[in-house]
Amino acid sequence: MKGVLWLLVFGASFVVAEDGLNAWLRYAPVPNADALRAQIPTTLVVLNTTEGSPVNTAGKELSQGLKGIVGLRLAPCGKSRPRQALTVGTVAQFLDANPTVRFDLPELINDGFYISVSGGNVRILGQNERGALYGAFHYLSLVSQGNASDLVVTSNPEAPVRWVNQWDNMQDGGTHGSVERGYGGPSIFFWQGRIRPDLTRAGQYARLLASIGINAVVVNNVNANATLLSPENMDGLARIANAFRPYGVQLGLSLNFASPELYGGLHTSDPFDKSVIAFWQNVTDNLYSRIPDMAGYLVKANSEGQPGPLTYNRTLADGANMFARTLQKYGGICMFRAFVYDYRTLNQTLSWKADRANAAVEYFDKLDGKFEPNVVIQIKYGPIDFQVREPVSPLFSHLQNTGSAIELQITQEYLGQQAHLVYLAPMWKELLDFDLRVESKPSKLSDIVSGKRFNQTLSGYAGVVNVGMNSTWLGSHLAMSNLYAYGKMAWTSSTTPEGVLGEWTKLTFGHDAQVIDVIKRLSMASWPAYEDYSGNLGVQTLTDILNAHYGPNPGSQDGNPWGQWTRADAFSIGMDRTDKNGTGFAGQYPPEVAAMYEEVETTPENLILWFHHLPYTHVLKSGKTIIQHFYDAHYRGSAVAQTFPEIWKTLKGKIDQERFDHVLFRLVYQAGHAIVWRDSICNFYFNKSGIPDELGRVGNYRYRIEAENMDLKGYKIYNVQPFEAASKGRAIVTVNNSTQGIASTTISAESGKYDVAVNYYDQAIGNSTWELYLDDSLVGRWKGDLEYTIGKAPVFYIDGQTATRITFKGIQVTKGSSLKIVGTPDGMEPAPVDYVSLLPEGLVD
Ligand code: GCV
Numbered sequence: 001m002k003g004v005l006w007l008l009v010f011g012a013s014f015v016v017a018e019d020g021l022n023a024w025l026r027y028a029p030v031p032n033a034d035a036l037r038a039q040i041p042t043t044l045v046v047l048n049t050t051e052g053s054p055v056n057t058a059g060k061e062l063s064q065g066l067k068g069i070v071g072l073r074l075a076p077c078g079k080s081r082p083r084q085a086l087t088v089g090t091v092a093q094f095l096d097a098n099p100t101v102r103f104d105l106p107e108l109i110n111d112g113f114y115i116s117v118s119g120g121n122v123r124i125l126g127q128n129e130r131g132a133l134y135g136a137f138h139y140l141s142l143v144s145q146g147n148a149s150d151l152v153v154t155s156n157p158e159a160p161v162r163w164v165n166q167w168d169n170m171q172d173g174g175t176h177g178s179v180e181r182g183y184g185g186p187s188i189f190f191w192q193g194r195i196r197p198d199l200t201r202a203g204q205y206a207r208l209l210a211s212i213g214i215n216a217v218v219v220n221n222v223n224a225n226a227t228l229l230s231p232e233n234m235d236g237l238a239r240i241a242n243a244f245r246p247y248g249v250q251l252g253l254s255l256n257f258a259s260p261e262l263y264g265g266l267h268t269s270d271p272f273d274k275s276v277i278a279f280w281q282n283v284t285d286n287l288y289s290r291i292p293d294m295a296g297y298l299v300k301a302n303s304e305g306q307p308g309p310l311t312y313n314r315t316l317a318d319g320a321n322m323f324a325r326t327l328q329k330y331g332g333i334c335m336f337r338a339f340v341y342d343y344r345t346l347n348q349t350l351s352w353k354a355d356r357a358n359a360a361v362e363y364f365d366k367l368d369g370k371f372e373p374n375v376v377i378q379i380k381y382g383p384i385d386f387q388v389r390e391p392v393s394p395l396f397s398h399l400q401n402t403g404s405a406i407e408l409q410i411t412q413e414y415l416g417q418q419a420h421l422v423y424l425a426p427m428w429k430e431l432l433d434f435d436l437r438v439e440s441k442p443s444k445l446s447d448i449v450s451g452k453r454f455n456q457t458l459s460g461y462a463g464v465v466n467v468g469m470n471s472t473w474l475g476s477h478l479a480m481s482n483l484y485a486y487g488k489m490a491w492t493s494s495t496t497p498e499g500v501l502g503e504w505t506k507l508t509f510g511h512d513a514q515v516i517d518v519i520k521r522l523s524m525a526s527w528p529a530y531e532d533y534s535g536n537l538g539v540q541t542l543t544d545i546l547n548a549h550y551g552p553n554p555g556s557q558d559g560n561p562w563g564q565w566t567r568a569d570a571f572s573i574g575m576d577r578t579d580k581n582g583t584g585f586a587g588q589y590p591p592e593v594a595a596m597y598e599e600v601e602t603t604p605e606n607l608i609l610w611f612h613h614l615p616y617t618h619v620l621k622s623g624k625t626i627i628q629h630f631y632d633a634h635y636r637g638s639a640v641a642q643t644f645p646e647i648w649k650t651l652k653g654k655i656d657q658e659r660f661d662h663v664l665f666r667l668v669y670q671a672g673h674a675i676v677w678r679d680s681i682c683n684f685y686f687n688k689s690g691i692p693d694e695l696g697r698v699g700n701y702r703y704r705i706e707a708e709n710m711d712l713k714g715y716k717i718y719n720v721q722p723f724e725a726a727s728k729g730r731a732i733v734t735v736n737n738s739t740q741g742i743a744s745t746t747i748s749a750e751s752g753k754y755d756v757a758v759n760y761y762d763q764a765i766g767n768s769t770w771e772l773y774l775d776d777s778l779v780g781r782w783k784g785d786l787e788y789t790i791g792k793a794p795v796f797y798i799d800g801q802t803a804t805r806i807t808f809k810g811i812q813v814t815k816g817s818s819l820k821i822v823g824t825p826d827g828m829e830p831a832p833v834d835y836v837s838l839l840p841e842g843l844v845d
Helices: 002-014 033-038 054-070 091-097 129-144 200-210 231-247 274-290 316-328 356-367 425-433 445-449 480-491 497-509 513-534 591-598 605-611 626-649 657-689
Strands: 043-046 086-090 113-118 121-126 151-155 161-165 216-218 250-255 296-299 333-337 375-380 403-409 460-464 704-706 711-713 715-719 730-734 741-746 752-761 769-774 777-783 803-813 818-824 833-840
Touching: 033 054, 043 054, 054 086, 054 121, 054 129, 054 231, 086 091, 086 129, 091 121, 113 129, 121 129, 129 151, 129 200, 129 497, 161 333, 161 403, 161 480, 200 216, 200 231, 231 250, 231 274, 274 316, 296 316, 316 333, 316 356, 316 375, 403 425, 403 445, 425 445, 425 480, 425 497, 425 513, 460 480, 480 497, 497 513, 513 626, 513 657, 591 605, 626 657, 657 752, 657 803, 711 715, 715 741, 730 741, 752 769, 769 803, 777 803, 803 833, 818 833
Parallel strands: 043 086, 086 121, 161 216, 161 460, 216 250, 250 296, 296 333, 333 375, 375 403, 403 460
Antiparallel strands: 113 121, 113 151, 704 833, 711 741, 715 730, 730 833, 741 818, 752 803, 752 833, 769 777, 769 818
């Protein structure tokens, strides 16, 4: 009865609105709570009760967690220890406290943990304090998933470096706002050039990260601000480190290479200059005097306009080593990024062999072994920049005498900015499982970054996360599965995307089998769908690379020095990266892999345009030409996205309304934007190649009424740039910023029920209002305020980044009646409209 009462009282929180702040650490009641509770001891023994120690934190989490999950109130241990207890601490603390207990020491390495549940006794022991906390979180996760039975777990991390990077600026403004490529609101650390007075969110972030085994956070943008080194800001950083410390999370810092000049008043930042070396040693000493457990530094040098050692004719190793040496007496690490390229030298018209992808190996290969032992080279997974599909960076196979870490991106910069659902773990898994065949021996990427393949002691993972003040952290509830999976895969690379997703869903949304199934279906379909509608065959995410990296703009890839080229012309497409005829990039891989990528026949087709320049008429293994594959894939991917909102809707009532609505809003938006992607890409290549779609879809939209063909009053026709971002290249905008526009037409479609879709543009320069009428009766009214509601980067233009669709379902339409859109501009936003689609029910186009 007690149990029933407990469930009635606590079970209510199942449907209580949730804002996402606790993410997967909700400690929500589980269905089999009574049975589980009976298996858990009621006494808690915490082997270090010092406030702020990770073991003490572990004790608190266990108390709070078990109370929430199974309604158990743990009692602290009195003078005499009961025979059955839940004990948490380090192995050493346990042996100290229990000198007579016979105990087989588990084989633990740094941060590892051991859990034994046996005969009503639970022991959670870490190799160190952090490990004990990890063990406590693991145990709570097991109980949350409905398992408190006898078991033994010994778990060690594969790699010592399991960091996250935040690209947080010290203040809002500039081109990137508070967090560069962040879509979850302003920085949780910085505000107005200083460290926030209230760091509650920093502590909560550390808690989440500790629960997935992350041991350090680099808190500021790699495009670093030198003023972070002021004494006042160093004090602030120490406060962040204090907020992290109870969770065993260390603080790391990005440095601006030119700080000696920018902040220190020196005339140079040359790493060989004595005053520069002294400057950095002084900085490091000052930081460690405030933060004795600081993790170390992260350095972006000679990249995208950032200064670096090459500026002073020194090598990248000279630069990295300078920082590393200052850190050595403190045990700190220097993470040095391999994202080094000089866009000023890249010109695609001058040279067929020019290739940004070649840069990392060219710069770093010859430096292998020349780095201090506490330098780790942080390498983006692919040779360009977080694209929807890239081959593994060949640099991983070149650094055999230097530790390396893989840089993954949890924030979805090129992958839909959390406004599109894209579950990334399947992509990471493919990358980590890739065998580079160094010296023709098994050389899985996961074994390289774990240090196993080349016997490295310092190596691992860096994930760019970019959470913000939004209660959902990343701006989207479902996007949090990426963060969870990142931590779990960095701990154990064999973690499966499906498995970890199921675990995350249970912890985040509860045990309902349908909820778990739906989130699995959506998430597992999401990366393939996004790849299909954004850029397939290895051509890259065909997004707008000159603006917000959002929405379609295939033309922006070429004709500029950023090197994300596709070399698409009227007949052919793709980068020839072969050794024999192209940029030579394929030859940067070990011979077996190089040979595979060198030939069209042996290159996996999902990367064929990454490695080869081919005619649109080249026939793929499927029997389709490249151009037809493009058309079909874009139609297929966007069709999959149409199913997402419908699948999600089946969960109504099964999860709290707040999260249900939040996710639905985004999935509906994504479905509309997937159509924008599909049409833009297909029309762009149709226009380039002149080859029609065999199925006659591209360029033919029989259900559409183009806004420019309607009767316009107060609206005028606008030629959209790029042309493919509008249906038939044109849209309408109000004639000025203060006059309402009216676009009307007479419906020629047969009478019946339709889904009425309106494609419009929601720029971040105002909040226009649109009204849709059928025969003067209002069908719907909406506002262009996505800039406040969706989190993606704000964009000012009328293009594929702002193109949006709203659909009114099941509307009775009569032939001969009038359809009218009334647009009221606001600010600089001229209520733009592209077209209206009258879609027979069930059809999307
Ligand atoms: C932090 C890409 C991103 C930049 C980022 C850079 C990097 O170019 O667009 O925002 O800068 O990578 O990783 O340094």
